Amino acid sequence: EPEVTQTPSHQVTQMGQEVILRCVPISNHLYFYWYRQILGQKVEFLVSFYNNEISEKSEIFDDQFSVERPDGSNFTLKIRSTKLEDSAMYFCASSEQDIYNGSPLHFGNGTRLTVT
Amino acid sequence: DAKTTQPPSMDCAEGRAANLPCNHSTISGNEYVYWYRQIHSQGPQYIIHGLKNNETNEMASLIITEDRKSSTLILPHATLRDTAVYYCNLLYYGGSQGNLIFGKGTKLSVKP
Numbered sequence: 001e002p003e004v005t006q007t008p009s010h011q012v013t014q015m016g017q018e019v020i021l022r023c024v025p026i027s028n029h030l031y032f033y034w035y036r037q038i039l040g041q042k043v044e045f046l047v048s049f050y051n052n053e054i055s056e057k058s059e060i061f062d063d064q065f066s067v068e069r070p071d072g073s074n075f076t077l078k079i080r081s082t083k084l085e086d087s088a089m090y091f092c093a094s095s096e097q098d099i100y101n102g103s104p105l106h107f108g109n110g111t112r113l114t115v116t
Numbered sequence: 117d118a119k120t121t122q123p124p125s126m127d128c129a130e131g132r133a134a135n136l137p138c139n140h141s142t143i144s145g146n147e148y149v150y151w152y153r154q155i156h157s158q159g160p161q162y163i164i165h166g167l168k169n170n171e172t173n174e175m176a177s178l179i180i181t182e183d184r185k186s187s188t189l190i191l192p193h194a195t196l197r198d199t200a201v202y203y204c205n206l207l208y209y210g211g212s213q214g215n216l217i218f219g220k221g222t223k224l225s226v227k228p
Binding site for chain 1: 150158159161162203207212215218
């Protein structure tokens with residue numbers, strides 16, 4: 001069964017450094033998402049992306065964050081200058097159609113980001 | 117945003133059916149109910165979704181009340197591997213693309 005893959009599985013970085021989290025969505029999917037989960041807390045929506053542009057973003061997704069689909073297969077999340085509070089699991093997800101039309105999101109297994 | 121209410125935790129004996137309830141009294145007319153689960157710190161795993169009719173797949177059954185204000189996820193023969201946090205999700209739709217809103221979910225413990 002096709003799946004969403006994320007790399008790396010664990011990333012350690014120093015405060016103030018830039019990180020890029022990578023995702024390969026399921027190949028025929030058109031809608032892409034990033035979520036995060038701080039340890040012990042809820043899964044939180046960050047951003048959704050369709051047709052090469054951001055569709056929705058949450059309050060968490062400030063100017064430090066950006067997303068890109070640099071080629072036909074990858075979907076990346078960049079954090080420009082990491083803060084300690086950015087430490088979390090970051091999940092990428094994709095869906096074939098808009099979830100509002102009954103197309104479920106499929107999630108990767110996440111990248112654990114640790115900012116020291 | 118429409119909200120869901122789930123019990124924080126439930127226990128179930130291995131081999132028995134697990135029935136996980138969810139209240140979503142503010143659901144709008146054309147809004148799907150999605151169920152996901154999260155095993156340990158893995159990514160949320162899609163289970164099932166429905167609009168008005170009951171649904172069944174290889175993982176579970178979903179029963180939605182006629183007024184659509186609540187639903188029940190049924191795992192017919194729970195195994196130890198079904199121990200997870202189960203989320204009943206509604207959507208946030210800002211006008212251009214829907215996305216899932218996760219609550220705190222129900223922590224299901226399947227015991228031998």
